[in-house]
Amino acid sequence: MVTWTQMDHGTKADYEMLGKLYTEHTQGELIENMVTLLKIMEGPKMGYQIDRYQHSLQSATRALRANESLDMVVGALLHDIGDPIAPQNHSATAAAMLAPYIDDETHWVIKHHGLFQGYYYFHHMNGDRNARDVHQEHEFYESCVKFCQNYDQNCFDPDYPTLPIEDFIPMMEELFSRESRVPGVAPLGMTADIHIN
Secondary structure (H helix, E strand, C coil), rough: CCCCCCCCCCCHHHHHHHHHHHHHHHHHHHHHHHHHHHHHHHCCCCCCCHHHHHHHHHHHHHHCCCCCCHHHHHHHHHHCCCCCCCCCCCHHHHHHHHHHCCHHHHHHHHHHHHHHHHHHHHHCCCCCEEEHHHHHCCHHHHHHHHHHHCCCCCCCCCCCCCCHHHHHHHHHHHHHCCCCCCCCCCCCHCCCCCCCC
C-alpha cells in the first residue's frame, strides 16, 4: 500500500507495485464483469419476444454456427453490452470496451452496428433506413451489413436453439488474454485513453 494521498508524491517503485496489483485485479475480473454486463440485460423484454441477454447469446450462437472468427463471435456476444450504461451510444461504447482485444473489422462492425441496424426500422419512425450508406465506401461496410442481417436483426427468436453463456466463456478467455493491440495503453496495466477509429 502506498503511503501518499496524492499521485504526484508516488515513486517508480510505487507505480510498479500498483501496476502489478491493478493488472492482476482487472484481468482476474474482466470476463466476470463482461458477463455481468450481459446479465444486466436479462429479464425485461421491452416488447420483444426475448430479452437482450438472450438476444446477445443468440447473436453469438448464430455467428459461431456460421464459422465466424473468434473476434466476431465474441463481438456478437458483447455487441450490446453498452446498452445498460450508454443506451444512446451503445454501439460506440461496446466497441471502445472491446477495442484492445478485437481485430479492426470486428471493432468497426460493433462500433457502427446501431446505425446499420436502423436499415430494418428507421423508415417506420420517419427516419432514413439508408443512413448507413454514409459509410458505403468503407472497407468494412459489407461486413457490417452482413453482421446486422445474420447476427442481429434476426436474433429475437424464442424458439432458436441458443447456446448458454458457459459455451462462450473459453472463447472470452482466449480473446481477453491477448496483449492489448491499442497503441497508447499505459504499461503495467495502468489506464490511458484509447483512441481508435
